[in-house]
Amino acid sequence: MYELSQVEDSEDRYGYVLCSRLSYILQADVGDESSVDRNEADVVITLQIGDTRVALLVVEMKQELTIRNCDPSLQAGLSMRHVWIDSLKRDIRDRCCCPTFLIAVGGPWLCVLGGVLTDRIIVQRLTDMKWMALSSTEEDARIYHNARLFIALRQCLAELKTYYEGLGSVPPCEANEPHPRYYPYPSSYTSNDGTLVHFDYLETLEEDAACVTYLAQITNQTTSGDVTTDEDAASTKIVVKFVARYGKEVHELLAREGHAPRLRYYGSVSGIPSSGVLPSPAERSPPGLCLRSDLMYMVVMDYVEASSKTPSNARQQISPVLTLLHSNGYVFGDLRGQNVLFDADGNIKFIDFNWCGRYDMNIRDKGLPAGLQKEIDKLRINQDGGPYTRYPLSMSTVTGMWATGMTPLAPIRPCHDWAMLEKISWT
Template sequence: MLPYNPATIKHDYIRERCCCPTFLIALGGPWLGVLGAVLTHKCIIQRLIDLVWLGVSTSFEEQRCLRVSKLFHCLARALCRLRDWYHTELPTFPLTATPSHPRFFPSVTSYFGASGEVLFRYVRPLKRYNACVVFLAEIVQPSKYNGQLIVVKFAARYCAEAHELLALADMAPKLLHCGQALPGRTGLLLVAMEYLSGVTAHCLTLEEWRSYDINSNVRKIVNVLHNKGFVFGDLRPQNLMYVNGSFKLIDFDWAGKEGEPRYPPFVSTGIHCPPGVRPCALITREHDMECLRRLG
C-alpha cells in the first residue's frame, strides 16, 4: 500500500471535479510551443499553435514581434481565466464513474438544426480505440425528441451533399446536421446523423457475406453516387452498414465531386489499396470500382 501523501489527496480532490485542463508551455532554444492537456480515462495532449520563433535576425521584424506579443497577451488572458475557473465551485463525481460522465467526452453538446438548437448527451464511443471521434448520443432538447439516439462525429472535412443524396435514396443514415463544431470558428466539423441499429459489413460471417450478395447491393449505391458525379474514396467493409436486410453507406469524409477530393497526406498505401492511391492523389471512380470489385 502506498504511504499517505497529502499532495495526492489534494490532487484527487481536483480530479474528482474536472478533467484538469492544463496549458503546457514548451521551449526549445528560440522556439516556443503551446499545448493543451486534459485527463479523461487517459491523458490527452493537443498542439494549440505551431512552433513560434522568438529570435530576432533583422531589423524588419516589426510585424512578427506584434504577432508574438499578441500570442503572449492571449496566453496570459487564457491563464487568468483558467485560474479563475479552478477557483469556482466545481461539481463532484467519483473517479470510478462510468465512461458516460461528461468528462470523458468532447465539450461540444449542441448543434443548430432546422428547427433551432438541439442539445444532446453523449452515451458512449462507437469504437474502442483511443482516437475515436464517433459517439452514440441521445437528444435532450427539444423535448419532443428527448431520448432519440443519434450518432455524433467530428471531422476535418465531410461531403454533406453525397451523404444527403444517398440518404434520400435510403442508402445512408439520415443526415441531421453538418457544420462547424464551434459556431463562428472555422476548422473542426460536427456531423450528426440518425442512429442505425445494425452491424458493419466486416462483422458479418463468411456465410452471411456470400448470401447477402454484397457486391451487387453495394454496386447500386456506388452507381447512384457516380451518376451524380460523386466519388467516395473509402469503400471498405467498415463503412458499410447492414440494417434490416439492406446496406447503407457511412463515413463521407473523403467523398466529393469527382476531380476535387484528394486522399489525405497520411493515407495508407498498403497492398489492399487500388493502384493509383497515394497521399494527396485525386480520388477517382476507378478507385471506387476497384474497391467494389475487391469486396467480392
C-alpha cells in the same frame, strides 16, 4: 524579446528573468509547485479551489534547446503529469480532464502546448517553436505576431480559470459509467429548424485510441413551434463525429435515397451553424484537400442499429448506390466494410463520408460497369467543375489495402470505388 536575446550563463538567472516577464505579460502570479514524487516544474500558474491548488499553466525552461539532452516540450508534459497525480487533486480529476496550458522554452525559442488527462496524459502542440529573440532591425511584424500569441494565452487562462471555478456542478466520475471527462466538450447542436438540441455521450464507436466517432443520446425533448418533434425526442440515439473534411453533399444525396442515416448537423464544433460559407481550405492547397490544421467540424447523424447478419445480396445492394453517385459526379473514396452497414431490414447504409466529393467527369475511367460511362457522359455537361476530391496525405499505406491508383494526394476516381467493392469480404 529583448531578455531572450541575451546569453545567460546561469540557468537560475535565465529562469528569474523569464518568470518576471511571463508574470507581467500574462497578468498572473507565477511560482513553483512540488509534486508527490518531488519533481518540480520550473514555473506553475495555479488557481486555489477550496483546499486544492489547480494548475492552469506549467512552464519548463532550458537555456538552450539541446542542453542536458532534454526536450523542454516533453518535459512540460511530464511535469503536468507530476502536478496532477497528487492525491489531493483527485476530486478535480474525477470531474474533468484536467485541461492545462504548457509552455516550453529553450533559449530564444518558445512553444505553447495544451494537455489533458483522460486515462493517459495527452499533449498537443498549439504552436510551433517560435523565435522570440531580436535578430534584425525590422522586427515589428514578428513582435506584433508574438504579442498576439501572449494576449490570446492570457485570455485563454482567464477562460480556463472560469472553467475550473464552475466544476462544482459536474458530478464526480463513477466506475463503468460514461462521464464528460472522457469525451469531447461539444454537447449540443442546432437543428435545421433552429432548435438547440443537447446530448450526452454514451461510448466511443471504435476501439482505437484515436477514435473521433461517438454514440450519444439526446437529453432534451426539443420542440418546433407547439409540436414536439419525435426525431429530436429525449433518449433518441445519435452519432457524433469530428472531422477536418466531409462530403456533406454526398451524405445528403444518399440520405434522401434511403442509403445513409439522416444528417442532422454539419458545422462548427460550437454546434451553431456559421453564417454564410464555411471556411475554405488554405490558399494554394491542392484542389479537394483541406490543409488547414485549425479547422475541425462536428457531424451529427441518426444512429442506425446494424444487423448482426450480412445479407446474401450485399454486393448487389452497393452497386446501384455507386452508380447513383458516379452518374451525379460524386465518388465515395473509402469503400471498405467498416464504412457501410446493413440495418435491421437488411438494407445498405453508407456511414462514412470523410473522403467523398466531386470528381472530374471529363476524364474517362476503364473498367466501369456497362452503361455507367454513358450516364456520366450525359450529365457531365452540367458539372460546375472543381475542386475535385483527393485522397488524404495521411491515408494508410499498408500493402494490399487499397486498389491500384489509390495513393496519398491522388484524385479519387469512380474506378477506385468499383475496385474496392470487389475487395470487400463479408464473413
